[in-house]
Amino acid sequence: MNTKFEEIDGKYVVTLEGEMDTAAATEAEEVLKPIFNSNGKDVIIDCTGLEYIASSGLRILLSILKGAKASGSKVVMRGVNDDIKNVFKLTGFISIFEFE
Amino acid sequence: MNKIESADKGWWAHLKKFIKTNTSLAVIIAAALLLELTTGILYYSAQNTIQQNVERIIQREMNALNLCIRNKLAKVEVTLDNMSWVVSRDLEKADWMHEITEMLVKDNSVIKASGIAFVPNYYPEKGRWFEPITVRRPDGSTENMQVGSDDHDYTKSEFYTVPMATDSCIWSEPYMDIDGSKAEVTTYSVPVHDDNGRIVAVVIADISLDWLEDIMNEDKVYKSTQRFLTTDSYNLLGGEDTPMFRKAVEILRTDGDKEGYFTAKDKHGDKKHVFYAPIGGKTDWVLINILDDNDVFGKLRRIRFFLLLPVMIGLFFIGFIVWRSSRNLERLREVNAEKERISGELRVASQIQQSMLPKEEVIGEWLDVRGSLVPAREVGGDLYDYFIRDEKLFFCIGDVSGKGAPSAMLMAVTHGLFRSASAHDSNPASIMEAINEVSCQSNESNMFVTMFVGVLDLATGRLRYCDAGHDAPFLIVNSQLSILGCTPHLPIGVFGDTKYTVQEISIQPGTIIFLYTDGLTEAKNAEHKQFGLERIQAVLNTCADNDSKEILEKVTRSVDDFVKHAEQSDDLTMMAIRYTPKQFHNTPT
Numbered sequence: 092m093n094t095k096f097e098e099i100d101g102k103y104v105v106t107l108e109g110e111m112d113t114a115a116a117t118e119a120e121e122v123l124k125p126i127f128n129s130n131g132k133d134v135i136i137d138c139t140g141l142e143y144i145a146s147s148g149l150r151i152l153l154s155i156l157k158g159a160k161a162s163g164s165k166v167v168m169r170g171v172n173d174d175i176k177n178v179f180k181l182t183g184f185i186s187i188f189e190f191e
Numbered sequence: 192m193n194k195i196e197s198a199d200k201g202w203w204a205h206l207k208k209f210i211k212t213n214t215s216l217a218v219i220i221a222a223a224l225l226l227e228l229t230t231g232i233l234y235y236s237a238q239n240t241i242q243q244n245v246e247r248i249i250q251r252e253m254n255a256l257n258l259c260i261r262n263k264l265a266k267v268e269v270t271l272d273n274m275s276w277v278v279s280r281d282l283e284k285a286d287w288m289h290e291i292t293e294m295l296v297k298d299n300s301v302i303k304a305s306g307i308a309f310v311p312n313y314y315p316e317k318g319r320w321f322e323p324i325t326v327r328r329p330d331g332s333t334e335n336m337q338v339g340s341d342d343h344d345y346t347k348s349e350f351y352t353v354p355m356a357t358d359s360c361i362w363s364e365p366y367m368d369i370d371g372s373k374a375e376v377t378t379y380s381v382p383v384h385d386d387n388g389r390i391v392a393v394v395i396a397d398i399s400l401d402w403l404e405d406i407m408n409e410d411k412v413y414k415s416t417q418r419f420l421t422t423d424s425y426n427l428l429g430g431e432d433t434p435m436f437r438k439a440v441e442i443l444r445t446d447g448d449k450e451g452y453f454t455a456k457d458k459h460g461d462k463k464h465v466f467y468a469p470i471g472g473k474t475d476w477v478l479i480n481i482l483d484d485n486d487v488f489g490k491l492r493r494i495r496f497f498l499l500l501p502v503m504i505g506l507f508f509i510g511f512i513v514w515r516s517s518r519n520l521e522r523l524r525e526v527n528a529e530k531e532r533i534s535g536e537l538r539v540a541s542q543i544q545q546s547m548l549p550k551e552e553v554i555g556e557w558l559d560v561r562g563s564l565v566p567a568r569e570v571g572g573d574l575y576d577y578f579i580r581d582e583k584l585f586f587c588i589g590d591v592s593g594k595g596a597p598s599a600m601l602m603a604v605t606h607g608l609f610r611s612a613s614a615h616d617s618n619p620a621s622i623m624e625a626i627n628e629v630s631c632q633s634n635e636s637n638m639f640v641t642m643f644v645g646v647l648d649l650a651t652g653r654l655r656y657c658d659a660g661h662d663a664p665f666l667i668v669n670s671q672l673s674i675l676g677c678t679p680h681l682p683i684g685v686f687g688d689t690k691y692t693v694q695e696i697s698i699q700p701g702t703i704i705f706l707y708t709d710g711l712t713e714a715k716n717a718e719h720k721q722f723g724l725e726r727i728q729a730v731l732n733t734c735a736d737n738d739s740k741e742i743l744e745k746v747t748r749s750v751d752d753f754v755k756h757a758e759q760s761d762d763l764t765m766m767a768i769r770y771t772p773k774q775f776h777n778t779p780t
Contacts, residue, residue: 110719112713112760112761113593113594113760113761114760116593145592145709145713145761146590146591146592146593146639146641146682146709147592147593147594149592149639150592150593150637150638150639153637153639153685154637157637180679181660181661181662181663181679182641182660182679182681182682183659183660183679183680183681183682183685183689184660184681184685185679186681187681187685187686
């Protein structure tokens with residue numbers, strides 16, 4: 092699994108690729124920790140290449156979301172495929188995230 | 192004897208203990224000793240070879256020198272023997288004697304002076320003392336003199352007394368000739384006999400020792416070689432008088448042997464090799480060679496030193512590596528001990544966690560419930576629970592995000608919250624809200640729990656349930672497999688103000704409810720393929736007539752066959768409920 096983030100036009104763009112299972116989520120958390128507090132910047136999470144997400148992965152997205160909400164910015168999910176969207180539906184996460 | 196043995200054993204035991212406790216140091220010491228032994232043997236054998244070579248070289252050198260000196264002396268000896276014969280033939284011609292000595296000096300460049308010392312009063316007309324001599328002047332001319340007088344009583348000189356007494360030819364001790372050639376000389380004397388065989392005179396020839404000095408410094412293999420030529424009583428004939436020479440002579444005097452080799456130290460403590468051998472012939476002279484040890488073995492020592500340098504560096508590196516590896520070993524041992532301790536604690540934690548789960552399946556005419564939980568590590572983040580209160584079955588299954596110790600702690604908390612909330616509440620939605628509210632109060636790590644809570648009224652078959660982001664359970668009704676329709680809610684622990692709604696259906700008699708966590712659907716084999724919903728459905732389709740135990744066994748076996756030897760990646764939890772109400776038995780429809 093590949094995880095990276097960069098700052099583009101004052102927004103954090105997170106790219107998730109591959110399978111985010113429990114083991115991969117631990118690594119991804121290390122990479123993404125800096126934006127758990129987004130300092131008022133919006134976060135775009137690009138899931139175009141994401142094939143699978145475990146509940147540990149959802150926890151990381153939740154951490155980003157909570158950090159963003161606390162500083163008044165928003166989190167947008169981009170390019171989420173149907174399988175992943177189904178996970179969001181089942182877990183109720185679909186109601187707290189914004190989708191593009 | 193016994194005492195010695197026990198002392199030996201003590202020493203051995205000490206050594207063994209030292210090796211055990213200081214393995215790295217012992218290895219270095221052993222390596223150092225081995226290296227030292229090797230270089231020692233090399234050095235010793237090289238030294239032996241060089242020593243033998245040196246002895247051969249010096250022997251050859253001394254032999255050549257010997258030959259050279261003897262040749263020169265032999266020439267003088269032969270000449271003088273002839274002269275002695277000439278003198279005895281012409282004894283009656285007293286004035287002829289100077290002719291003989293002059294001819295001798297002129298013809299032999301080695302001879303500095305020659306003379307004939309007659310016994311006192313041999314020629315009455317010549318007076319008591321008669322010793323005609325010829326001397327070579329520094330300009331090469333010769334001069335005839337008669338040196339015998341009352342003031343110069345030659346009959347007391349060694350060159351005269353010894354041949355007279357022993358009737359033999361001799362080479363004298365060296366002396367400064369103040370009368371004749373005025374240089375350090377040695378004299379060869381030959382007795383002269385008259386027709387009656389009486390000794391009437393001694394013919395002599397003085398040889399200056401200058402030429403010896405040149406020979407002494409010729410063709411040296413070892414530059415430091417000091418050569419000395421001495422008489423029988425070790426008076427110096429050739430070579431420079433040094434303290435070392437005197438020391439060598441001292442040793443030679445006590446030794447008495449005329450040929451041999453020994454080593455001695457000079458006043459600076461430097462080792463010297465002394466070789467000595469007689470010249471032979473008619474002399475009792477001895478040739479002595481003194482060699483500087485440094486000149487002989489210096490190169491070897493330098494090689495040894497330069498060998499020692501890389502050896503020391505090598506030893507240093509070996510030591511460093513051994514030290515590092517031993518330190519790493521020590522660290523590994525510590526880490527292992529720490530790991531052992533943690534895994535011990537985790538085993539206890541695992542036992543505690545397992546003991547939280549319902550111990551006995553509820554089996555009766557009403558109900559048949561059973562659950563199973565296989566954690567991926569010692570402790571897991573899954574939970575299931577069930578109990579009966581007021582003729583209702585309260586049950587739940589949950590999955591904490593993540594695994595291991597952190598999720599296990601949250602699992603324990605959630606389990607406790609479920610028990611306390613459901614102790615007085617029969618509405619799954621409000622039970623869920625109560626658990627969620629407390630969970631959110633202090634959840635900085637953003638961990639959450641997906642959970643399904645159900646309350647089955649055993650009397651009526653009414654199932655009320657609430658799903659907080661968990662996988663919807665399967666239902667098997669009349670051999671028909673379906674998925675229970677669930678309204679999705681956010682998991683426990685996400686937001687404290689999440690509203691949960693209750694759902695309700697009526698369960699038909701004989702219905703099987705199968706609950707599971709994503710550890711089942713997402714169980715992976717070696718090819719990283721997931722077990723998936725379809726495989727679960729395929730197994731459950733064969734379970735319509737099985738009890739809860741058989742169902743769990745079937746699914747477990749199926750997962751095991753699929754996963755094979757791949758490492759279990761997540762906790763694997765499932766629960767099966769088979770509902771067979773009393774009414775069904777009593778009043779068949």
